[in-house]
Amino acid sequence: MKETRNIYLTNIPLKEAQETYINRIEFSNFYQSIEEIPVVSALGRVSVGAVFAERSSPNYNGAAMDGIAVIAEKTYGATETRPVELKKENDFVYINTGGCIKEPFNAVIMIEDIVILDDETVKIHEAARPWQHIRPIGEDIVAGELIISANHRIRPVDIGALLAGKIVKVKVLPLPRVGLIPTGSEIVDVSDELENGKIIESNTSMFAAMLQEYNGIPKRYPVVKDDFEKIKEGILLALEENDVVVINAGSSAGSRDFTVDVLREIGEVIIHGVATKPGKPVILAIVRGKPVVGIPGYPVSAYFTMEFFIKPLIAKYNKQVMTSPTTVKATLSRRIVSSLKHEEYVRMKMGKVGNKLIATPLERGAGVAMSLVRADGVLIIPQQLEGYDGGTVVDIQLMKPMEEIQETLVSIGSHDLVIDLLGNQIHETNSLLFLSSAHVGSLGGIMAMKKKECHLAPIHLMDTKTGEYNISYVRQYSKGESMALIKFVGRSQGLMVKKGNPKKIKGIADLAREEIHFVNRQRGAGTRILLDYYLNDLGIEPDAVQGYEREMTTHMAVAVAVSGGTADCGLGVYSAATTMGLDFIPIAWEDYDLLIPQAFLEDSRVLQLLEVMKSDAFVNHVNRLGGYNTESIGKVVLI
């Protein structure tokens, strides 16, 4: 471990950091390079100078209609009652749309307006005005006219117009090249063996894809180990071949942070640390006149840091106005608390229920890449705010098109693998329909339903007096509202233990043993209510259970804790146990159903959901997982 630790980061507001950094960078060298490329290959490229048309378009006077080309003066005097006869060659020639009008002809009469008398003669009933129905030279583009200005990003319509003006090649700016260097002794490639203690290098591939969207050219380098000299060498090499260098991980103030020291030695560190969450420990440096950015290792921090600093940089190299994502107003489904130390970027799930657009926060951790995958939008909480109350209307920056969000059925409640499978099957069947789910436990689902924030709430809540599932809870919490239950699956709940059951756990009673470490579910989860029921039944105090206070939010997380060795057992469903290769001690069967307002039962999206749920493909898939009972799947019970 390094002796000296550089743990002090600044806390500069984002906007100030962006402006300070961009103002320190010298772009003029880059702007002096020019590439001359064919117009047909120039989509998305930025023009270096104005481009003027070489030739007019059209380049000749052409007929705008099918008909005959005439000498207008020879048609004068023609009327309905006193038609004029015209002779071919002397007075007219036949002509098609686009045909060339040659002297002495100077007008066109539409074919519908002539009467053919014989092969040589036609009759007209109206005089032609000079130049009528003629598409004149330059009607579209005039030689010498400005087609596109300098600094113009070429679009398809520009390509069409440039070619029409007989421009074959165009001078454009080069695309900025960005070198991507992953660092870290624990990082391995995705195709390597994944040993204990190793992490797959995924960030630079995400960066490369982001750069393609930003209109930059990414170049990924092999992983560089945590070594001062190697990092220095890697950066210097990448600087030779690129306009910008991004170096990933090792940017948190900590014992293995060589990056900032290397950058201080070979260049200048402008800023180290900004007031954003995630993304705080970014390093903004300049080396040999080029920007070098140290991006934090956690995937969510990495993503936002790219958006905060690399995206505007690339827009500046490309000389284009940076477009902001679409922002919409949505109602927060619950209170969100945020620190005053930084501006926070909270990933949100969104859904339209009735007329209201609802936004619900996802996991906040900087290490949870799946929060980016699931996010529909981002809520930015300014530094000076401590958060927002539930029900506040806020601005959300969209990460998915609004058209998709509109077509999303929103499910909030208890999580199970079958909900994910149902969502997939729905979207596989109809690629324009989406099911999104937020995992807050059964009671959380009932509360969300009460507040009209979702279409469906998956629940499994046992009435401890009667042993009946779901219906009593719904009656209690949704008095006066017409609700229904879509029967989904019976689930086998039990104790998940390591393969071989090394601690010989037989049932709930074993949880009282001091050497057994348990891992629980969060308050409001149906599984936790089930646990409490059995503990109460056996006269075991929660205090007596080691790990009762340790909470996970999904069955899979419980299974992973047991499989990973941080717990001896947890209560959960059979499918989670088998997925993680655990042994399973069955405790009870429970009903896992979807709560839904009766009003939505006729919604076409819900009808599609029911159809998918009852389909052979889906039912068979669920049965193959084991631990599920599908006898009542898709039945609707009015409450």
Next chain:
Amino acid sequence: MKETRNIYLTNIPLKEAQETYINRIEFSNFYQSIEEIPVVSALGRVSVGAVFAERSSPNYNGAAMDGIAVIAEKTYGATETRPVELKKENDFVYINTGGCIKEPFNAVIMIEDIVILDDETVKIHEAARPWQHIRPIGEDIVAGELIISANHRIRPVDIGALLAGKIVKVKVLPLPRVGLIPTGSEIVDVSDELENGKIIESNTSMFAAMLQEYNGIPKRYPVVKDDFEKIKEGILLALEENDVVVINAGSSAGSRDFTVDVLREIGEVIIHGVATKPGKPVILAIVRGKPVVGIPGYPVSAYFTMEFFIKPLIAKYNKQVMTSPTTVKATLSRRIVSSLKHEEYVRMKMGKVGNKLIATPLERGAGVAMSLVRADGVLIIPQQLEGYDGGTVVDIQLMKPMEEIQETLVSIGSHDLVIDLLGNQIHETNSLLFLSSAHVGSLGGIMAMKKKECHLAPIHLMDTKTGEYNISYVRQYSKGESMALIKFVGRSQGLMVKKGNPKKIKGIADLAREEIHFVNRQRGAGTRILLDYYLNDLGIEPDAVQGYEREMTTHMAVAVAVSGGTADCGLGVYSAATTMGLDFIPIAWEDYDLLIPQAFLEDSRVLQLLEVMKSDAFVNHVNRLGGYNTESIGKVVLI
């Protein structure tokens, strides 16, 4: 010319045509192809099935902080006043963020919370909870978890998550291939000699670029002449190699329209003719189970037809929700009249003046590609409406980002090449600033200014009583408002005649000669007012001038008419004459200035404009054109 002409097109509303056509196409064959590609190359590709994580991420329990890994139970009882000492190896090991937590260790204490006593011993003042500061297995992704569903378009964040779950390859849909066949005996390649009667083939290059944006793969074929067998052969060949075929031009009911007959022979024509303007004569056909679309030849019709029919088709092959362009509300600057026969797509220029977003129509012709290049947005006039009155607030579909429109200085008035050059120089100097101009003549500019629809109005209006330019008109039309003139250029106005002056025109008086065909400017143009002044002065009636009623809207259009032979002379500026290689008979010098409200003189965009206008680079460029006087350029005159 063909004997029989198929001139009857249907007039089906667009939405109905789109739905009818898409419902006739069989997509299932296409959906059965699968490509398996590396995840790192999968940006923008659509998943064929759900993808589940192979491994958890992280794949081990790791330290979330730098510090020491401890056995939590050995730290119990530690308090501020009764610290606990821990021995290296037995009780703790040093660990860095991301380091692997191995048994028996089960918690991490931050380095800031320990006191180092010696190489072997540390002291702590607080007990550690089991699993504190540990990033557990699967905190981000759990093995077996669903990462992306089927039919999901892969984004950068998905690439990151898939790699983190140790997914190396992914099965995706192929991208739809679209063959592009230009037809027409008058069509030549851009690098060929452009003879009289020939048109450069530009549409298929525009289509190819549009297809890249739609996520299709374009393939352009060589031009096919207007010949039944050749067109048939071309379509059949393209069908072998593509999923969709687009055949361009020859789709209007007319004498050289073989396309629809070929399609009827080899397949089925579903629709021929829709109720849109432009784009009416589209052919929607199916041949050998694949869509073949006949797209009209005029560039604007071609563009819209691609948007109407090919874009949704590609979205359907890609199984993605089609996103609509952003729509904004804007105030119409003038009345727009439209036929009841069709839904019209009017290209609009837009600008923000004060708080109002103003929209002004561009040229309506289907052959004017430059209307697409200049357009900021599109106004859709429904079939059942005859248009809108000026001042109506309408929805405009944006064709440029709003961020650019906001940064645009709006100029409405009389056109001159120097305004285009000024706009280019401004944008070249500051790539985030734009000057847009609409050409409506000097009086049109004054009216637009009165209605607060522009920042600047270029004018050259002579007070015929005093000979003074601009100031009197401004005083008359802008009573009570604080206006100013930015002096721009003196311009030499005169008669443009063919090189060599074959008709020996000496001055305005020659316009009375019967054999001289004149071409005029539109009402309200300063040049027309100048002409009328001189005609009046010479006692010549407008009737006596052949072509007085023939109107063009810009100097260049007048020059092109003379150069193209459709007129003997016109009144216009020297620079337009020289650009078209014409001879020039000077008549008068006039002041061409920019009218501007005094309130805008301090606008930073106007200050940038003045700076550019007065710069040596710009002044020298203008002087080199000839026919301009730049002595007063950039001087501000308050009125």
